[in-house]
Amino acid sequence: MSSESVGRIKDIIGQLCGRGYLATSQGQYPVVGLGPRAGEVEDEAFAFTVKRRASKRKASARARRAVDLLREEAELDQRPRVGDDAELFERLRALRKEISTELEMAPYMVFSDKALRGLCRLRPQTREELIQVNGIGEKKADAFGEQFMAAIEEFESEHARDGA
Structure with missing residues (x-):
């Protein structure tokens, strides 16, 4: 080598x-x-x-595409939201990176970008809702679900205070 x-x-x-x-x-x-x-x-x-x-440039371009997709999906979905989906996506990406570094695995092995977008769109509060997100099954829900649901809850409570 x-x-x-x-x-x-x-x-x-x-x-x-x-x-x-x-x-x-x-x-x-x-x-x-x-x-x-x-x-x-x-x-x-x-x-x-x-x-x-992936090079940093390719990775950031991929993240920008994911954020653009999130914004397009949010425009089609008329449900009221607390905070910006793109901001939540970035927060969830950071959490995914933290977990993957700790476990010495690639970030996509924790959750794919598509699963992160699904988390942003659905914002699950229970395990049953979490499993409805495309790309999250029983195993990943057990392994990482609580951390991601807690991050979503924290994000929403921060933005609810800011909006109040």
Whole structure:
């Protein structure tokens, strides 16, 4: 892998850790070891597709497209809303990033942008409402639902105070 950059190698290790094939220790000098799923790998049968990290410019363009879609969807949906969906989307993206960093996984593995838009549109308050969001099933609702519903509730209460 001498032709790969250090950043690229870190990305690969991060993806393998996120999927459970490798594990890293904590501390200033983390050590890489085998993860809980390492036993699933057979000698030569293992295949792993490494995704390239999107450039900052591409990532911000993707976020702008998601925000534009949110605004278009909000115009079609006449339900009253507290606060701007685009602002809530950005807050939920930040929460998703925080969770994904903590769990050492890619943000899309927590929730996709489409799921975040659905959260902004539906603003679920119960687990049953949460599962109605496209891209959120039982497992993700159990793992991340409370955090995202709490963020939505906090956002709405902040904006209700501002509007009052």
